[in-house]
Amino acid sequence: MYGDTRIGQIFSFDEVKNYLYSPNFNQPDKTNLEFYEKFVFNREIPELKDEESLKNFLNSAFTKVPVMNPDGIEDREKIGFVPHAVFYLYINGLIGKTFDENDVYEAYQKHKDKIRFIYDIVLNGIRKEEILEDREKLKKWLFDHAYGNCKNGRIFFTEMQEKFSIIEDHIREIRYFIDLACENCGSYHLHQEEDVLDTWFSSALWPFGTLGWPEDTKDLQKFYPTSLLVTGFDIIFFWVARMIMMGMHFMKEKPFGDVYIHALVRDEKGEKMSKTKGNVIDPLDMVEKYGADSLRFTLAALAAQGRDIRLSEKRIEGYKHFANKIWNASKFVLTNFENNRSKVFKDLSALKLAFDDKWILTRLQETIKSAEKAINEYRYNDYANMLYDFFWHEYCDWYLEFSKERIYKGSDEEKAAALSTLIYVLDKSMKLLHPVMPFITEEIWQKFPYKDADYLPVAPYPQVRGELIFEKEKQLIEDLKEMIVSIRNVRADFGLPPSKKLNVYIKPSDTEFEEVLRQMEPSIKLLAKIEKLEIGTDLERPANTVVAVSRRAESYIDIAGSIDVEKELQRQEKLLQEVQRSISISEKKLSNENFVKKAPEHVVEKERQLYAELQEKAEKIKRIIESLKEVKTS
Template sequence: MEPTYNPSLFEDKWYRKWLEKGYFHADEKKVLRGEKEKFSVVLPPPNVTGVLHVGHALNSTLQDVICRWKRMKGYEVCWVPGTDHAGIATQWVVERELAKEGLTRHDVGREEFLKRVWEWKEKYGSRIINQLKKLGTSCDWERERFTMDEGFSKAVRRAFVRLYKEGLIYKGKRLINWCPRCHTALSDLEVEHEEEQGNLWYIRYPIVGEDGYIVVATTRPETLLGDVAVAVNPKDERYSHLVGKRVRLPIVGREIPIIADEYVDPEFGTGAVKITPAHDFNDYEVAQRHGLPEIQIMDDWGRITVPPFKGMDRFEAREAIVTMLKDEELLEKVEPHIHSVGHCYRCKTVIEPYLTEQWFVKTKPLAEKAIEAVKTNEVKFIPKQWENTFFDWMYNIRDWCISRQIWWGHRIPAWYCLECGHVNVAEEAPEKCENCGSSNLKQDEDVLDTWFSSSLWPFGVFGWPVETDDLKAFYPTDLLVTGFDIIFFWVARMMMMGYHFTGKRPFADVYVHALVRDEKGQKMSKTKGNVIDPLEMVEKYGADTLRFTLTALAAQGRDIRLSEKIIEGYRHFANKVWNVGRFVLNATKNIKTEGSVAYAPEDMWILTKLSEAVEEYDRALESYRFNDAAKAVYQFIWNELADWYLEFTKHRIYKGTEEEKRTAAHTLLKVLRDSLKLLHPIMPFISEEIYQKLPNKDSESIVISPWPDKECCAFPEIARLVESVKELIRGIRNVKAELSIPPSTEVEVFVKTEDEKLLETVAKMAPAIKQMARVSQIHKTDKAPSGSVSFFLPGVEVYVKVGQLIDVAKEIERIKKKLEKMAKEIEKLGKKLSNENFLKRAPKEVVEKNREELKELKELHAKLSSTLEQLKNME
């Protein structure tokens, strides 16, 4: 092994080797023959436009941890990767490339434009997949899919046609999100809401037939041209006498009613709001309830279509309307107002609620089985609280707009007869109209929402609608790992489609991972300059270090606070693993491990601790407590193996008998091998690199090696005794530290206990105790020897003879001063933690840190006080 840990020397090497050997490829025949139990997962398909960000790194790492763990536990793991065609995002990228040539998509035409998109996809579409490979993701790359590959396109057409024939897809005129720049409908997820400084304009609407007016507050005065009513809350006594009367619409002059509706918030503005159903989603719902008309006042470019503002851009018209209202003395006042404004996620244009004819899916009938599945725990959300988000959306579900006015995507399989107007919906292009027989047909220009195709992902990737062996073997899948922001847009829709088309759940568990924020808890963004580039971190610290960091921080229900400093900190753990591997391999290379072994107490202790670590690790991953799995392996390797067991074995490895050397080497190699297996799901590269150098490896690769048996070696009683020996060593070291005795100075130790088994263990481990605590002699005693300082363990009194090694009077004075200083610190911290203002205003972590510090100070003060009393008795 290299003297220092350098991941760049082996990470790419091992990944290539794993791919060559086909370790990640699942054999469906083994599952169908009943030879192996399957574990299947589908990778949430990243956009072909995408590059790896820290969210992707977290998502794929957590999936990989589970998949590698399951593979080692003997499952036939099928983890299907792929990419999403990302309609609007990809079209936008290619349009931007065309713009460099001074062209638009309309200049080159649909066919040429799509050819260019496919060329772009072939050239750049695999970038994010290659970046995921750098992280070590063990996907079944031979099964990689794309949401517009031939097989998947067939699945999309089959789904559309079947839903249409079942009456669950229809075409109708409804209100949708519209981007005037991209010229297409958008899903809610494609709308980014940003807080913006705007205004509230207070407009007077004159009451018909009497003097006076009702004042309406609005953030969008330009839409008053399409007002059909003024609404107030039915419980608002200020306006109850006006309900049923009519007002004259400013500028337009049209009479409209005053209505009462629970939707109105009496606290907003004046408590009276204008209702513009063709340009506001809430107003649209109000209009539906009250049977009001919808008046459209803009075209699809966001231009006003009614005089006297016809042809004006909507924001230009806003200024003109406000000026006119002032001139007519109908503008009462203007107030600054911060509100949320929706923008197109791609081009950042302010979106417009727009009434247009689109294709929709009736979702209520599809939602029923999905809701029932979560209620009965057939599909489980982890953490469980995300069920509430799921139910909130599903119980209030609206029909889903699935058409997009772009060119890149699955074109809607509907052909209009230009003779009789009949809509022909079919999987393949029909030769003639099914109604009148005419061949004069034209296909719908629109494409399907990207989420429509990705909703078929869990079964579409396995070949549906064909009943393939893959579909039989690997569907339903077992786990989905995703972010909370697409629980409705993707997770719920996969559930609806999965149940509808296959009659089975698409997945058993949905693990919803946290959001990765910066170290201050702020959302990462390029504008803030706080983005952490995972590829940069891989280059700098290695993929294993980044993976371990993300896993260790992935506590359920808590956002991850990440910084480069934290990643650098976990690089020290990778170094520790490397150094442990080097030590064990170097220490055992000339020792023959064949033959009988006679375990020493410390061997039985480390094997028991290993068994406990395996059990805790399994328990943690079974319930998706990734951070606890990382903690279990971290503590075992660093605290038990490196800090204690390696030290326990040194005297036997270098000075022991042949049998002692053989047993120590045998145990060291077994424990190292199994530690690497525990580490492998989280840190695949370093674990493989060291595993390959072991003389006792049990497989050609750690990837397919058997998982450690947690029940093979457990000696709880011996382990308890060795834990007491560890406390004995710690106690001796602490006494030296408290009395400023150099650690290398040897001391005599006396042990008083009735626990004969402990005395026996101390005797057996005496060489290790002497070496690790620098002890000259260990005696059994019935009383306290003179000139000694004592400490206590459960059922044990330990005396350390120090009389000859220290100036008692000086030590008493030194400890007194130290205690006085500590008392002041304790008092200061105590006052701080009693201050209600501090407890309310300080961040939680700061308060916790202060409490922990106070607790430690009090414990140390008590120990030093005890030592002081003992020293006084020596004078």
């Protein structure tokens, strides 16, 4: 409280009480005491829980300062320094209940620096201190104020056999003193040092001052200028600009080549994290709960240039699932390697690579090139997100699934190509992911059959290999993926369960794509959940089928035996009516000028997004209805 200037060095009970038990500014549902307990000290403070406990704590922990003058009294009526000093000695136990002039004199001599300092503030100056410095004068003064033999006739003490006792009724208030003094001499007269180097000025010397300047050291010659400064936007002027000015003045050269201004980490609502708001995400808690790699990857993935990071625990949890995906995919690959160790080759050029092998190798080269560009341009979010998409959505979702048929059922030659490609791409992926997920990638990489370094941080970073780029095969597999997705979409549109296998007839647009389909037929049946598959450029559309159109093929999916077409048609028409009603409600809101102008911006934007989603959903339902009508009439 004193550090926050809520109270002074000399303070009253009421000042502390009123602050501790009043509502907190940021969290009015809590008192300031409750706020300190929860967010500052992380424990209850029983010494302050009520007024009685608080008073006992103050009386035991601080120097008591008796005040004998009521508020508003005229200066000529005020009780002066000497009575206050004697009462101070008594109330702080420095003299007994009965005392004489010697007791007061000796106690005052031991503590006079503190007493003078306190009452110089409380009384706005002290007078007649000489009485306390002379035993005879002090004795006379005590007698005078025991019998009223003074100008104002005040009686502060009782006297018996030259021993005096305090009349406590004269104490109007007890204040408290925070005992701050010089560590060396004990003086209470403290003032701020004036001969100092300004914080930002000294920081401006950092690029060369830390390297031995003004001496021309080897470190200074080697490390100045440096390549990159990482900082926050809020100190560009305070620090960055000053470092450049000082570097140009003293070293005649700029101190660094690039400045990376990192994002400010905010909460999920975009508000600055603060203990007072209770919205702080403790990184140590997140590491304990989700792992260091998940937190590190989250921060990298969200660190878009020019934008603050909106961090939420859900995002961190999401990237923990990514870490699990990496681990499980690597376990699958390495387990199959152990079962087929003799069939894995480091040199891919000696293998007969399939269409999907060439596709994933090409995508790897493209990812390496894009990742290197992102790193060089400090676009860490792009770096993290492109690796996420490549590893999860291409390597795991597609290539691992493509390769399973060859690993489990293929010839030795096919197994060798699939497993060798899997290991090769996994190796490069671990190296690419290592800067943003160092722990899990190192753990996995140490289990590899062959390594080009002892540890990942010193392993060669992946380089683009032109001989592993196959543009033609890449495009063929992209077209195949599009076709499989179109079949999956039909399944989802008609609510068919994943366990239900379908009969599908595929009509490729050319013989080149037909060759890919025939070579990849087992994988197509696996990925699209197909029971019976027919492929041919001269196929006619069978009855009771729905068409899924893709760039290089038309797929005819037999749904007649899987659903009741009439019931499904009725369901979709009813669903269309509901969506159209929702569209009408949303249109009315967005056409209302009062709503658009007066509603919060995020509410209006959310409504616009909803409207767009409803329009898209309505169009999709219309297409499904048309397909069902075609099946019904065929």
